[in-house]
Amino acid sequence: MIRLQAFLEAKPLFYDEIDLERMPKVYQRIKGLLPKPKVIHIVGTNGKGTTGRFLAQALLQNGFEVGHYTSPHIMHFNERIWRNGDNVSDDLLEAKHQQLQTLLTPLEHASLSYFEYTTFLAMLAFEGCDYVVLEAGLGGEFDATNVFEKTLSLFTPVDEDHQSFLGDNLNAIARTKFHSMEKYAIIGRQKHQEVFNVFREVAEVHSCHTYTIDDFLSEGTLKEVHQVSQRYNLVGYLQENLTLALSALKFLGYEAHIEDLVKAPLFGRLTQVLPNVLLDVGHNALAAQTIADVLKGQKFILIYNSYRDKDYAKIITLLKPIITYVALIKVEDVRAEQEAVLKKTIEETGLQVKNFDTIEENKQYLVFGSFSVAEAFLRYLGTLK
Numbered sequence: 225m226i227r228l229q230a231f232l233e234a235k236p237l238f239y240d241e242i243d244l245e246r247m248p249k250v251y252q253r254i255k256g257l258l259p260k261p262k263v264i265h266i267v268g269t270n271g272k273g274t275t276g277r278f279l280a281q282a283l284l285q286n287g288f289e290v291g292h293y294t295s296p297h298i299m300h301f302n303e304r305i306w307r308n309g310d311n312v313s314d315d316l317l318e319a320k321h322q323q324l325q326t327l328l329t330p331l332e333h334a335s336l337s338y339f340e341y342t343t344f345l346a347m348l349a350f351e352g353c354d355y356v357v358l359e360a361g362l363g364g365e366f367d368a369t370n371v372f373e374k375t376l377s378l379f380t381p382v383d384e385d386h387q388s389f390l391g392d393n394l395n396a397i398a399r400t401k402f403h404s405m406e407k408y409a410i411i412g413r414q415k416h417q418e419v420f421n422v423f424r425e426v427a428e429v430h431s432c433h434t435y436t437i438d439d440f441l442s443e444g445t446l447k448e449v450h451q452v453s454q455r456y457n458l459v460g461y462l463q464e465n466l467t468l469a470l471s472a473l474k475f476l477g478y479e480a481h482i483e484d485l486v487k488a489p490l491f492g493r494l495t496q497v498l499p500n501v502l503l504d505v506g507h508n509a510l511a512a513q514t515i516a517d518v519l520k521g522q523k524f525i526l527i528y529n530s531y532r533d534k535d536y537a538k539i540i541t542l543l544k545p546i547i548t549y550v551a552l553i554k555v556e557d558v559r560a561e562q563e564a565v566l567k568k569t570i571e572e573t574g575l576q577v578k579n580f581d582t583i584e585e586n587k588q589y590l591v592f593g594s595f596s597v598a599e600a601f602l603r604y605l606g607t608l609k
Contacts, residue, residue, distance in 0.1 A: 225322060225325055227318060227321070228317055228318050228321040228345075229301075231321065232301070232338060232341075232342070235337065235338040235341065236337075236338065237296075237338050238559065242337070242366070243335075243337075244366045246335060246336065246337075246340065247336070247340045247343075247368045247371055248371050250328070250332050250336065250340075250344075251371040251372075254327050254328070254344075257327055258344070258347050258348065259347055259348070259350055259351040259352070259353065261291070261350060261353045261354060261355055261356040262354065262355050262356070262375040263355075263356050263358050263372050263373065263374045263375055264276075264279060264355065264356070264357050264358065264374070264375060264376045264377075264378060264472060265358050265360065265369060265370070265372070265374045265376070265377045265378070265404060266279075266357065266358065266359045266360065266377075266378045266379075266380065267360045267363075267364045267367075267377060267378070267379055267380070267401045267402075267404050268360075268378075268379050268380030268381055268382055268401065268412070269380070269381055269382050269383045269384075269397075269401075269508065269510055270380060270381050270383070270461075270506065270508070270510050270511050270514070271380035271381055271412070271461065271464070271465045271468075272294070272359045272360065272380050273294045273359060273490045273492075273493070274462055274465045274466075274490045274493050275378060275380055275412070275465040275466075275468050275469050276292050276294055276357040276359050276469075277292060277294070277306070277357075277490040278465060278466050278469035278470075278485050279357050279378075279469035279472050279473060280292035280306065280355075280357045281309075281484070281485050282469060282470070282473045282478070282480035282485055283354075283355050283357075283473070283476075283478070284308060284309060285480055285481060285484060285485075286478045286479075286480075288353075288354040288355055289307075289308060289352055289353045289354045289355075290307070290308060290353060290354065290355050290356070290357070291305070291306065291307045291346070291349070291350035291353040291355070291356040291357070292305075292306040292307075292356075292357045292359075293305060293306075293343070293346040293347075293350075293356065293357070293358050293359055293369070294306070294359045294490070295339065295342075295359065295361055296595045297595070298491070298492055298505065298595050298598050298599050298602065299599060299602060301317070301342075302314065302317065304342065304346065305317070305345075305346045305349050305350075307349065307350065307353065312349050316349055317345070317349065320345055320348040320349045321345060323348055324341075324344055324345055324348055327344075328344075337368070339361050339368050340368045343368045343369055347372070355375075358372065360401075360404065363400055363401065363404075364400050364401035364402065364403060364404035365400050365401070365403035365404050366400070367404065370404045373406070374406050374407075375408070375476075376408045376409070376410065376472060376475060376476070377404060377405045377406065377408065377409040377410075377432075378409070378410050378412070378468055378469075378472055379401065379402065379405075379409065379410070379411045379412060379423065380412050380465065380468065381412060381413065381414055381415060381419075381464075381510060382394075382397065382398050382401055382414065382416075382419045383397075383415060383416070383508065383509065383510035384397060384508075384509065384510075384535075394416060394418055394419070395418060395422060398418070398419050398422040398423070399422055399426060402422060402423055402426035402427070403426055403429075403430075405426065405427065405430050405432045405434075406430065406432065407432060407433065408432065408433050408434075408435075408475070409423075409427065409432050409433070409434050409435070410434070410435045410436065410437070410439075410440075410468065410471050410472060410475060411423050411434065411435075411436055412437060412464060412465070412467070412468035412471075413437065413464050413467075413468075415510065435471070435475065436471075437467050437468060437471045439471070440470070440471040440474035440475060441467060441470060441471055441474070445470065446467065448482055449463055449466055449467055449470070449482060450463065452482050452483050452486050453466070453486055455483075455486075456483075456486045456487060458486050459494055459518045460514075460517070460518055461514045461518065462493060462494070466482075466485060466486065469485070470482070492504065492505040492595075492598055493505070494515070494518065497591075497601075497602070497605065498583065498589075498605075500583070500585060500586075500587065500588050500589060501583065501588075501589045501590075501591065502519075502524070502588075502589070502590050502591065503590075503591040503592075503598055503601065503602075504590070504591070504592050504598075505594065505595050505597075505598050506592055507530075507531075507534060507592075507593055507594040507595075507597075508534065508535075508539070509535055509538045509539055509542060511592075512538075512539040512540075512542040512543050512592070513542045515543065515546075515590070515592065516542050516543055516545060516546055519546045519590070520545070520546065522546055522588065523546060523547070523548050523588065524546055524547060524548065524588045524589055524590035525547070525548055525549060525550075525551055525587055525588065525589050525590070526540075526543060526547045526549070526550045526551065526589075526590050526592060527551050527553050527580055527589055527590065527591040527592070527593075527597070527601060528540075528550050528551070528552060528553070528591075528592060528593045528597065529552055529553055529554070529555045529560060529561075529566070529593050529594070529596070529597050529600070530560070530561050530566060530593055530594070531557070531559040531560060531561065531594060531596075532559060532560070532561045533559070534561075534594075536561065536566065536569060536570075537569050537572070537573065540569070540570050540573050540575065541573050543590075543592070544573055544574070544575060546590070547575060547590075549575055549576040549577065549578060550570050550575050550576070550577045550578070551577075551578050551579065551580035551581075551589075552566065552567065552577060552578070552579055552580055553580040553591075553597060553600050553601060553604070554579075554580075554600065555594075555596040555597060555599075555600045556596075556600075557596045560596070
């Protein structure tokens, strides 16, 4: 039987079209053979990873067996599947891969997409867990993670992204995400009032009980979150993600020691990887605006690249107030924009563009653009050691 690494390498990571019926059909056939933890489903444009990790850590604090499924990974596949405080081991993944192969027909394990297959793999790796925090990939209603029955849905900030799959405007994108809700849902802080309007409309269709952060957190708790976050340099948008996670915890009937949660944010979210280098895996306009607001008044060299389907002109324009110039880092990805096209667009914003070659100690850098950009930069750092 083919081993996991070789099996996944044979599957494309990304698809131009997605078969919306395949995952639900396979799930219906094998669901009786899968673990049945309580699932908290996290959907949104940004903030899913850290919201999920905060919540998973909080449930772990309360003595539960907890799994957290997130995507994509930066360096190693194991980053996607976290259990009880650590990424799962290669041995466990291999064992669960072999188990999954026996549950699926040859046609099913050949036809399932990379993300569909690894979603089933994660659920097997979470066998014995009381709770699983399950992060949607890029959608909601039609996402592979949506097949599982949910105890609660959490919605992080929603904005325009992945328009080719989710819809060409904010209203359509929000509807696609919110149609994943079932019985209970909590919505986090939002940039657009329209998102709240769509949330309420879709909730009526699903007869879903809906809540906001303010339904669960007192002014005293919010003040404590801010104070602890200031002490540990947790930036504003991560504080918002933390409050959404704490709201979910309250809904479930538990408490958390906030200081312990703040100490363990997910890597790659404005992470200080060198004294003069911040790295963030954000890749859309909402992330760019958030970072520009957080870092306002400072200046950085932007280490950047972009996929063709991103609105990189808007992203660069939003980041421009905090950027001195752009250093393009090479990424090995078929979705990357052509260098000449990207350079021309950046120059049209009024910023100078160079090719990335090295880090100078007396300058400040911001690495931003995608998980692929983060991976390329971290591999560069590995060459320095």
